[in-house]
Amino acid sequence: xxxxxxxxxxxxxxxxxxxxxxxxxxxxxxxxxxxxxxxxxxxxxxxxxxxxxxxxxxxxxxxxxxxxxxxxxxxxxxxxxxxxxxxxxxxxxxxxxxxxxxxxxxxxxxxxxxxxxxxxxxxxxxxxxxxxxxxxxxxxxxxxxxxxxxxxxxxxxxxxxxxxxxxxxxxxxxxxxxxxxxxxxxxxxxxxxxxxxxxxxxxxxxxxxxxxxxxxxxxxxxxxxxxxxxxxxxxxxxxxxxxxxxxxxxxxxxxxxxxxxxxxxxxxxxxxxxxxxxxxxxxxxxxxxxxxxxxxxxxxxxxxxxxxxxxxxxxxxxxxxxxxxxxxxxxxxxxxxxxxxxxxxxxxxxxxxxxxxxxxxxxxxxxxxxxxx
Numbered sequence: 043x044x045x046x047x048x049x050x051x052x053x054x055x056x057x058x059x060x061x062x063x064x065x066x067x068x069x070x071x072x073x074x075x076x077x078x079x080x081x082x083x084x085x086x087x088x089x090x091x092x093x094x095x096x097x098x099x100x101x102x103x104x105x106x107x108x109x110x111x112x113x114x115x116x117x118x119x120x121x122x123x124x125x126x127x128x129x130x131x132x133x134x135x136x137x138x139x140x141x142x143x144x145x146x147x148x149x150x151x152x153x154x155x156x157x158x159x160x161x162x163x164x165x166x167x168x169x170x171x172x173x174x175x176x177x178x179x180x181x182x183x184x185x186x187x188x189x190x191x192x193x194x195x196x197x198x199x200x201x202x203x204x205x206x207x208x209x210x211x212x213x214x215x216x217x218x219x220x221x222x223x224x225x226x227x228x229x230x231x232x233x234x235x236x237x238x239x240x241x242x243x244x245x246x247x248x249x250x251x252x253x254x255x256x257x258x259x260x261x262x263x264x265x266x267x268x269x270x271x272x273x274x275x276x277x278x279x280x281x282x283x284x285x286x287x288x289x290x291x292x293x294x295x296x297x298x299x300x301x302x303x304x305x306x307x308x309x310x311x312x313x314x315x316x317x318x319x320x321x322x323x324x325x326x327x328x329x330x331x332x333x334x335x336x337x338x339x340x341x342x343x344x345x346x347x348x349x350x351x352x353x354x355x356x357x358x359x360x361x362x363x364x365x366x367x368x369x370x371x372x373x374x375x376x377x378x379x380x381x382x383x384x385x386x387x388x389x390x391x392x393x394x395x396x397x398x399x400x401x402x403x404x405x406x407x408x409x410x411x412x413x414x415x
Contacts, residue, residue: 050110053113056090057114060092064086065118065121067122071387073125074243075242079128083125083129084132089158092118093157094155094157095110095114096110098152102149109340112340114285116289121289122293124241125243127395128241131199134162138275139152140152142270147222151206163199164199166195168195169196178212179194180209180212184265185255187258188255188257188258189256189260190254191211191223191229191254192252193250196248196249197235200246201245203244206223207223209223214266217268219268221262222256223251228253229252230249231250232248233248233249234246235248239394240395241391277353279399280356284332284359285340286395287396290388291325291329293388294363294367297374298366298370302318324369328362332359335355335358336355339352340355349412356399357402357409367392370385370389
């Protein structure tokens with residue numbers, strides 16, 4: 043059903059071996075509790091080429107497709123949801139440079155992201171803005187060969203580890219433009235937003251830009267064309283998040299299956315009770331269905347024929363992750379609500395992924411727009 047070629051199977055095996063050797067359960071619990079990014083694991087993943095597989099080879103990436111990146115995302119998140127998501131989100135938003143950036147921008151930043159020398163952070167959302175960019179307040183005005191940026195962005199994922207931000211600004215009455223803003227530039231200030239329900243190895247922050255000067259070459263694409271790379275990034279991100287969701291669902295299922303095979307009730311293994319067997323069957327079906335549509339979406343996206351399939355995959359896979367992780371907690375009983383069980387963390391991370399990029403409502407809007415026109 044998966045229909046992977048030899049190279050893709052080798053990539054998945056390599057990712058599985060890496061995760062098995064580097065993702066320590068106790069260390070993951072400690073890092074998640076302390077809101078710490080897995081920097082050493084990220085660096086090793088970059089050294090071994092697991093990051094930026096879908097970036098162009100000329101820019102330091104793997105020169106492969108999104109399916110290969112999905113295989114890595116699923117494998118990492120299946121081993122550990124929070125570490126896997128942290129590695130995936132470390133370069134989140136850099137895809138905008140693939141679609142709209144100059145050769146100079148791609149050369150300066152994409153290779154650094156793929157090699158884990160620099161993280162990326164998309165700075166799109168603003169206080170009270172919601173998912174529409176019509177009320178964008180962050181302003182960029184031209185001053186000779188520079189642009190001066192003023193404004194506030196909120197819920198900026200990976201802000202603490204990012205070496206640069208991808209900032210969406212208003213540059214005219216109805217125009218939006220996109221800029222790369224290096225973190226060390228004068229006028230950039232961060233305020234961490236604290237612990238959240240899930241994804242707590244990937245922090246989020248409120249980022250304020252006060253008179254930040256960036257050169258003309260940091261403009262992504264043309265002035266006024268900032269929404270085009272954002273739209274393409276949403277497709278890319280939907281596929282990558284779907285891959286992570288499949289991994290979370292599979293990881294929760296793995297743990298639930300192992301538990302019902304070992305745990306006894308009334309002198310019998312839980313796995314022999316019909317109600318348990320039915321739950322396991324439903325969970326397996328949800329994981330398999332989510333994986334199938336995600337792989338199909340990745341293949342179609344790589345072929346340039348995806349349509350609304352990335353958003354369907356994201357919606358279905360995220361829903362499967364939440365539902366499978368929730369059922370895993372139920373099968374574990376009271377222990378499922380304890381941090382040591384892992385499945386409660388898988389559930390929290392699944393829910394956090396489901397809410398990203400506008401959540402299910404935004405995915406339904408994109409699908410309906412494509413179908414109804």
